[in-house]
Amino acid sequence: MIIDLLHHSDHYSSLSPRIASGLAFLKDVDFGALKLGRNDIEGDSLYAMYQEYDTRAMEQGAWESHRAYADIQFIVEGEELIGYAPLTSMIVKDAYKTDGDYALYEGSGDFLHLRAGQFAIFWPQDVHMPGVAVTQPSAAKKVVVKVLL
16 A cells, blocks of 8 residues: 655656556546546556545445555545555455455454545555545545556
């Protein structure tokens, strides 16, 4: 897992060409022109999911991981807590579903405070719980770039 400010994203371009392209997309895109939902960058290999939502109480969150894709989660507006735990510390609640590329878990982890302008990268071994309210539910805008591994 990586967390940083978008203006430091060049430090991570050597991780993979797709990670570099996903971070470049976030730096260059006009967020006002993005449509809600899926926005293709390189077809199924690299695409962005633009989301607007209200953050929720931690008890309403879900621990998740992915196998085929890494996530670059970027906060456009607002703030949220996002949980992190190593895959090996969690208990499988719902087994991996190829359609949707996710599994759900039970357990506990640490929560990071992400603000507008920050991103986090989650790999398959990084279980995460996005969209958690900092103190009370509030509006947030986020882009999740899905990076095929």
